[in-house]
Amino acid sequence: MxxxxxxxxxxxxxxxxxxxxxxxxxxxxxxxxNNNDGIFEYKSDGFYLKQNKTREYIKWIEIESVIYFDYHILKNVNSTGIEISTSHKIYKIHNNDERSMGIEKFENELNKNINKNELYDSEVLSDGSSKTPLYIKSKI
Structure with missing residues (x-):
């Protein structure tokens, strides 16, 4: 029925x-x-990130955290994206123009390649902005 x-x-x-x-x-x-690689190029053990005329390789095992952010810049202006932290560098990718295409597929690839055992709550800041961890490497 x-x-x-x-x-x-x-x-x-x-x-x-x-x-x-x-x-x-x-x-x-x-x-x-969801199928757009955008600024990412995936390999079996990691991915290339193309940003600001550079191309850097990041291995999945090097990632220490991935944070989704939603910042309020002005009253009606938001900036969203992700922040990828490794032991070497922090990469900030804003999801507001063509230079950041592929974030949706990146989140799917992150789920496939990193064992995520935990879901995290969003941290809401005083201005209404928020940060949500998508992945935090456990310290075992």
Missing amino acids: SIIAFSIAKIYSDSALNDENTFEETEKKFDKI
Whole structure:
């Protein structure tokens, strides 16, 4: 019964929407975003990060933490992205232009390549900004 209801709802909603807003078009856009390597180039034991005319190789085992951030710069201006920390360097990647494409796929690759046993809570700062750890290396 629920399959029939879903099918009818899908047919009805798709016919009421223009070509750009159909379920299939939304799914294609989502797949395109999630499959875009962007500034990352993946290898079996790590990835290249292309940023500011440089290309650096980071091994998965070198990563100490990955933090998602959402900073409020001005009243209506936010900056989002990720911060990758290794023992050598901290890489900040802002998700607000074409130079940062691929963050969505990076998060999927992080989940595949690093054993994440823990979920973390967001830290909300006084200005409403937040930081959410996606991964923190355990100190065993």
